[in-house]
Amino acid sequence: MKVQVKNLRKEFGKTVAVDNISFSFDSGHVFGFVGPNGAGKTTTMRIISTIEEPSSGDVLLNGISVCEEPELARRAVGYVPDTLPAHADVTVHEYLDFYARAYGLRGKKRTQAVEAIEEFTNVAGIREKHLKALSKGMKQRVSLGRALVYDPDVLVLDEPAAGLDPRARVELRELLMLLAQRKKAILISSHILTELTEICNGVVIIERGKILETGTIDDVLKKSTPRRTVAIRLLDTQNAPLLKELLQTPFVENARDVANEIHFEFTGDESAACDILDSLIAKKYRIIEFRQTKQNLEDIFMNVTKGGVQ
Secondary structure (H helix, E strand, O other), rough: OEEEEEEEEEEEOOEEEEEEEEEEEEOOOEEEEEEEOOOHHHHHHHHHHHOOOOOOEEEOOOOOOOOHHHHHHHOOOOEOOOOOOOOOOEEHHHHHHHHHOOOOOOOHHHHHHHHHHHHOOOOOOHOOOEEHHHHHHHHHHHHHHHHHHOOOEEEEEEOOOOOHHHHHHHHHHHHHHHHHHHHEEEEEOOOOOHHHHHHEEEEEEEEEOOOEEEEHHHHHHHHHOEEEEEEEEEEEOOOOHHHHHHHOOEEEEEEEEOOEEEEEEEEOOOHHHHHHHHHHHHOOOOOOEEEEEEOHHHHHHHHHOOOOOO
């Protein structure tokens, strides 16, 4: 399955929510969709899921247009919104069974599909509970189950980790990795950028309806973070002299004290990093840790966005 977003634009009156954006992702890939609040993420995801119509442009799902053939395209997409309706009189099993019926599953095939999804999302033990009685984490599992019950090739998730406790976030991440292994094409928006770094193959960064960066995680990291960041920890944690020393060192920038460590940026290569370490040891600094910090989506996000909203 190949998902192609082509020159997508969406206007609400005089407001341009999505401004001529294009990107693509394939089966087996998890793409992070990142941007400030009001950047146009949800609008784009709703268009991909055939819930909204674009003002212009199109989305192709293996060549099927969401504009020209929405009914056919809709069967290829599972959409997980940021909230699950809390119906007062519907159980988990009834909810999933209803959506299986709505997508045309009948008889034994429907029963097997619902049971399989209940097992996969680990909600079989709460299948008789009412939706309103569920925790946030369980609601997200049910919402994911609803999107998967008819086995779509594309999965679109809008802030699925919002409000989840640490265990629920880990479990959600593991589910998404399993779905990617099953060759689902996954687009996920989230503000928990460190976690997206761990599971995503690629990223789309959007602000004020425009794409700022898109590509594989490695490519975007290389392009957006040319500086190396190094963390140093001293045995005696007397950081002030070291901080002063680094501020006077050529090619070192933005040296600062961070949680009992000194972090600094520099533009040199790994050989230059070794030279800095040799110099500090020669000056009798008692260094017990000297490491390059791993760049992640949070670093990219802060580098390329300005915090603008529409």
